Amino acid sequence: MPKRLAWLVLGCLTLAAGNLAAEQPLEVKEATGMDALRQIVAPLLSVRPDLPIEEVYFSPVSGLYGVALPDGTTLYLSQDGKHMIVGDMFVIGDDLVNLTEQRRSVRRKELMAQVDLSDMVVFPAQGETKAVINVFTDVDCGYCRKLHSEIAEYGKHGIEVRYLAYPREGLQSETAATMRSVWCASDPGAALTRAKNGQRIAERECPDNPVAAQFALGQGLGVSGTPAIVTAEGELFPGYIPAPQLAQRLGIVIQP
Secondary structure (H helix, E strand, O other), rough: OOHHHHOOOOOOOOOOOOHEEEHHOOOOOOOOOHHHHHHHHHHHHHHHHOOOOEEEEEOOOOOOOEEEEEOOOOEEOOOOOOEEEEEOOOOOOOOEEEEEHHHHHHHHHHHOOOOOOHOOOOEEOOOOOOEEEEEOOOOOOHHHHHHHHHHHHHHHEEEEEEEOOHHHHHHHHHHHHHHHHHEEEEHHHHHHHHHHHHOOOOOOOOOOOOOOOOHHHHHOOOOOOEEEEEOOOOOOOOOOOOOHHHHHHHHOOOOO
């Protein structure tokens, strides 16, 4: 696995204290710091010691603390650590705003920024680039093939498509082997197109192929199927979206 994605190795308990003050409501007066946060998760870890907790943080609700897991799941624990809620937190105003998903988006954006562009298979926009999307793909996935068959249409709308490998059946599958061959090809874009058209491509291996790292990254971002689109702002759109609809979601004005 490339060193730049070594942070994806799970099983560590990381308690973030650096930015907690910004998230702590003014009315919260509980004890702060790493020791207090460790105490909050201690009861949970006593019954689930191998739970891969990634971060513990103050939630916007006094007395509730967020616990983030690597797959995007969020738990909310009471201050004594004896009560837990699993799910997303919404704030109710003029509309419903998913605070948990907002946090996930920030994390996705940060993690995607760590991926080298050279490790992705890129299909540039035609003319001005108006938006960039990162697409976790599987060469044998029907809707992945449908999306790729319209790659020129995405380009016409000013959308740059950056592909990452996500073999749904795992790294030991034939699909994963094909995707390693794609990423190791002298022209990965052409190889990806051939593979998605059901054509055989030359078997290749290269020491630094990023397929395993990208698969782990997708799992860490909450990808559960393909295609999965991650926007430049970290939003996750599961499934195939036609180019005109995606352009609208991305705020691109479609010319008549």
